Amino acid sequence: xxxxxxxxxxxxxxxxxxxxxxxxxxxxxxxxxxxxxxxxxxxxxxxxxxxxxxxxxxxxxxxxxxxxxxxxxxxxxxxxxxxxxxxxxxxxxxxxxxxxxxxxxxxxxxxxxxxxxxxxxxxxxxxxxxxxxxxxxxxxxxxxxxxxxxxxxxxxxxxxxxxxxxxxxxxxxxxxxxxxxxxxxxxxxxxxxxxxxxxxxxxxxxxxxxxxxxxxxxxxxxxxxxxxxxxxxxxxxxxxxxxxxxxxxxxxxxxxxxxxxxxxxxxxxxxxxxxxxxxxxxxxxxxxxxxxxxxxxxxxxxxxxxxxxx
Numbered sequence: 667x668x669x670x671x672x673x674x675x676x677x678x679x680x681x682x683x684x685x686x687x688x689x690x691x692x693x694x695x696x697x698x699x700x701x702x703x704x705x706x707x708x709x710x711x712x713x714x715x716x717x718x719x720x721x722x723x724x725x726x727x728x729x730x731x732x733x734x735x736x737x738x739x740x741x742x743x744x745x746x747x748x749x750x751x752x753x754x755x756x757x758x759x760x761x762x763x764x765x766x767x768x769x770x771x772x773x774x775x776x777x778x779x780x781x782x783x784x785x786x787x788x789x790x791x792x793x794x795x796x797x798x799x800x801x802x803x804x805x806x807x808x809x810x811x812x813x814x815x816x817x818x819x820x821x822x823x824x825x826x827x828x829x830x831x832x833x834x835x836x837x838x839x840x841x842x843x844x845x846x847x848x849x850x851x852x853x854x855x856x857x858x859x860x861x862x863x864x865x866x867x868x869x870x871x872x873x874x875x876x877x878x879x880x881x882x883x884x885x886x887x888x889x890x891x892x893x894x895x896x897x898x899x900x901x902x903x904x905x906x907x908x909x910x911x912x913x914x915x916x917x918x919x920x921x922x923x924x925x926x927x928x929x930x931x932x933x934x935x936x937x938x939x940x941x942x943x944x945x946x947x948x949x950x951x952x953x954x955x956x957x958x959x960x961x962x963x964x965x966x967x968x969x970x971x972x973x974x975x976x
Contacts, residue, residue, distance in 0.1 A: 676954075681947035682725055685940070688738070689728070693720050696748060700787055719758025723811075723849040724751030729940045730857020730870055736937040743860060746795045746804055750856060752788035753808050754849045756781045757815055803859050811852035818845035830899045834906040840879065847878025854941075869934045873941060876928035880921045880948055887917060887955050891962070894969045904959075908970055914959055921952050 678686050727747045731739050739747055759781040792808075795801045822842040829835065851874035858867050886893070886902040893905050900906035904914045929945050932938035959966075 677951060678721060680950045681944050682721075683943065683947075685725070685728070686721075689721055689725055692724070692744065692748060693751070696720075696752060696787070700783060703787075704783060719849075720751040720755040723754030723853045724748065725944075726850045726853025726874070727751070727857040727860075729944065730854035730863075731861045732857070732940045733854075733870070733932075733935040733938050734858055734861035734863030734866060739857075739860070743800070745791055746800060747856070747860075749788040749792040750804055750808060750853065752784050752791070753812070754853075756784040756788070757812070757849070759784065800860065804856060807852040807856040807859070811848045815845055815848045818842055818848070821845075826897070826901050829901055834900045834903075836903060836906075839903055843879050843882040844875070846882040846885070847875050850874040850878050850881075863936070866935055869931045872931045873928045873945075876924040876931075877945065877948060880924040880928075880952070883917055883921050883924075884948075884951060884955050887914065887959055890959070890966055891969065894966065905970075908966055914963075918952060918956050922949075925949055925952070 682689070724747065727750055728738050731737075792801050792804050818841075821838075822845055825835075825838055825842050828838065851871055854870035854874050855867055858864065858870050883903065887904050889902075890904050890908075893902055897905070900909045903920075904917050907914050907916060925945055925948055928948075929942060932942045932945070935941065
């Protein structure tokens, strides 16, 4: 089960370039160990191969550390921080549990099992580390991340009901979009804390806030066709704009503003070039997404009129 060759999606290559090989090797080792411990779930662990739930949190830690020290995490810290990435993976598996509830119940149950096993493995890695102070730093960021992920995921689910009854609200939508901020934000915080760069955390948080919301907006653009088919009311900003006959251009303008603000904050970091390259990767993704949306715009409008009777 070698994911170093399989998980090189254009998204990951855009964002991390050559650094991606480093993270995929580490990720491969973790998933293989889990699969060996629980061979009856090997197929389910194989499904984890294509997830980005591990890569974003872990790479955020690496880049947060690099922005202070101009080097990646030392070897003795990598296993410790691996636990943070695995918690991110468990959260992404949890996301699918609700999606499977009304369909494949067996897949839903296996996801619950896998999520719990991943979390247990992560905590074992963290608590086996010999320096208690550093383990506590990792756990404090995990606890914060999990708290805010749960809070914004609940808000996101509530918005679907609320928008159906009262109509779309862009402020509530953007607030719930912050669920995507949490893994990047607490990854950057963790990397900076481990590098003793506490005075730069404020700028790291601002970068993460901007990147997380930009990523959620891009994700909603890419999910536009499925959202139109699954919901009768506008539940995302792209869908809302199309509903009222407007171009989704406003979404791309908003993404660009968030990316520019993130880029501006890298100037305050001692060595922000890795994070800067990641932001420029987001710009490439935004541009390629725009090409896809523009090519399908008329199709989306026809779908809206058929599926939602707008």
